[in-house]
Amino acid sequence: MTDADDASRTTRRQFFAVAAGAAALTSVGSAARAAMPVAADSTSFFGLHQAGIATPQQTNVYFAAFDLTAKTREDLIELFRIWTTAAERLSRGEPAVEGLQRDDAEPLDSGEAGGRSTHRLTLTFGIGPGVFVKEGVDRYGLASRRPEAFIDLPRFNGDQLVAERTGGDLCIQACADDPQTAFHAVRQLARLADTKAKLRWAQNGFLPRTKPNETPRNLMGFKDGTMNVPVDNPAAMRQYVWVGEEGGWMQHGSYLVIRPTRIALEHWDRMKLSFQEQVVGRSKQSGAPLGATHEFDPLPLERTNADGELVIPESSHVRLAAPESNEGAQILRRGYSYDNGLSFVAERWPPWRQGMEFDAGLLFACFQRDPRTGFVKIFDKMSKFDMMNQFVTAIGGGLFAMLPGITRGGVLGQTLWD
């Protein structure tokens, strides 16, 4: 080794030492810091609820589902302990693992998010049904803890779920205003899971970059998200999104239904504009409900045209999804568009054809207090009658219990086994 090599090495060691020192300072000052305004760029990891649900939606997601390979409840808790520590650090832009980096050891962090902004990174953790019972085995002695609301998601009309993109014992939703930051976080957490869990499926997603307060358009070209539970309204969030006292250990958590949903874009793009608008129930350009003028106008659900026909058709997407059509049921949608390039598809729409088509669509995601009165209630009817179904196909996903928030010093999922 030359002097220059040693110098370079010292510099690096100092860098990691400084990072660790900064983390230590932050820990010391954490009680005081909690009351201080959070930097615009950072999102608190600790709280009554997990971040990434009420957080204003970031532009990118990396969603990952895992199969548990942990053998005992202690292993499972150890995994959650490791993930809690690492996720809190990642949320502050620190390397995933604390410590001094040694040259002759594997990196504490893969480094591709190193030294950059956190880009509002949030990490949201959930559990699938396999935590309770899997293939008839109660692996972790938790079978009796499965909440009543944590149903098996029914098979919906039209579902074409692929096993390799469906289910999972655990999930992580990583969201950030940068794709590499979101992927980076899951990659560290997957590595740290080591022998306790392994990746099952993953899907990234994006929103278009829009101006503030502009509703983003989905890949069908329509504004998507005009009607939604307002995340800045605590009463509405309590009513529709956060699990209440009825949920026992799941109180302050939320249920996530996530469904990668392919859109037959080539088919859709060849539909007449007026038909596309009938399918959605809104104007494509303005986003206004049919029969109304502005994007945020209420849906004129009763309005008819001169021929006595409903202006917003009976089987249009907005009508079937509207709270008015579902006894007031509402869900917090927080989905992203996805784009996996092309794949070979045999299409059911005429003319019958097969070939390479866009493997793209919507990574549908919604949060709710109870899936029985949320997604399942709303979607059961939609899966049968929504005109949009001829263009969209759910190809995977599942239902996850997104855990309650983590208190400082606490561990993810603590209420589950305490």
Added chain:
Amino acid sequence: MTDADDASRTTRRQFFAVAAGAAALTSVGSAARAAMPVAADSTSFFGLHQAGIATPQQTNVYFAAFDLTAKTREDLIELFRIWTTAAERLSRGEPAVEGLQRDDAEPLDSGEAGGRSTHRLTLTFGIGPGVFVKEGVDRYGLASRRPEAFIDLPRFNGDQLVAERTGGDLCIQACADDPQTAFHAVRQLARLADTKAKLRWAQNGFLPRTKPNETPRNLMGFKDGTMNVPVDNPAAMRQYVWVGEEGGWMQHGSYLVIRPTRIALEHWDRMKLSFQEQVVGRSKQSGAPLGATHEFDPLPLERTNADGELVIPESSHVRLAAPESNEGAQILRRGYSYDNGLSFVAERWPPWRQGMEFDAGLLFACFQRDPRTGFVKIFDKMSKFDMMNQFVTAIGGGLFAMLPGITRGGVLGQTLWD
């Protein structure tokens, strides 16, 4: 229909009419406009060279390869004419097709980029070997026009090219600072190709969001792009990137080698830091060459340590890629990271294993004046000796002749058949 419906429809028609009017005005003023400063957000479509090569790299790419189904040379020229018109419009943020949108017709544009910034969109078109001869047939009477430099890319050591992600008669590189804008553009162009060309493979990619002048890190966690042909240096671009007089009709074009290259991230993440740095030949944290101090320091290729060993190892990536090791050869790298979730992989690295792994890596892309003295010259040796090869595998791609720039009133590829 009610009055409100008519009002809404009129509004929409007016919107499209205004858009068309603006386009007309632009055309009228085009001669004068060429000399005026271009808006910060827009990149000129016309010029001696195509945009998207010397353009400072955007954060997102959607790369698509097509198979030609056009039967005659006239069909091929017609496709290029349609693409020229649409691409010029898209580059200005206009709908892909000019005209008044009719409700009872399919949309002129799918609309998901509607009303937004162009996000510095560039569209760069190229042709594959199939334009000249395909399966022994000279479909368009262009066989004699194949440039000498447009070789068949050799099979390199370690290549595991998958047919579904390899080759193509045509390609489009769409780059923008927004993923939806890039995808949107290719989607319009694919639709407009109609019976003349069909999509063969596609891959999107991204760069992390960095501060100005910060070199982005790739998924290996290293700064990537420190040494590159300077796009703002016309002499260097002429020497290494733009085809000169020797290229005949390809003059002012450039050759693109694009290779989706999977990285075994799980494997890489478990390597010691010092070994990762030996593989790359640079410090992971600072990006400085081993044996040097700062990122942009020259490579101390001759420097040895106390044991007489080269500080930058013989088989390190930077040494093998350096101009000094390749008789001065240089290429303009303009790649992106990609992330396709997970896929089933049988790994060759010990311990032998198979399972779901990250389907992610580098969408390697480089532009050059002549592939024989560019990528092929540099990579032939690298494919055999680069220590990095145990972590990276090319899985597709190809060589494309990226056409010369388009003059106002001209058509893409005009020099090819004129």
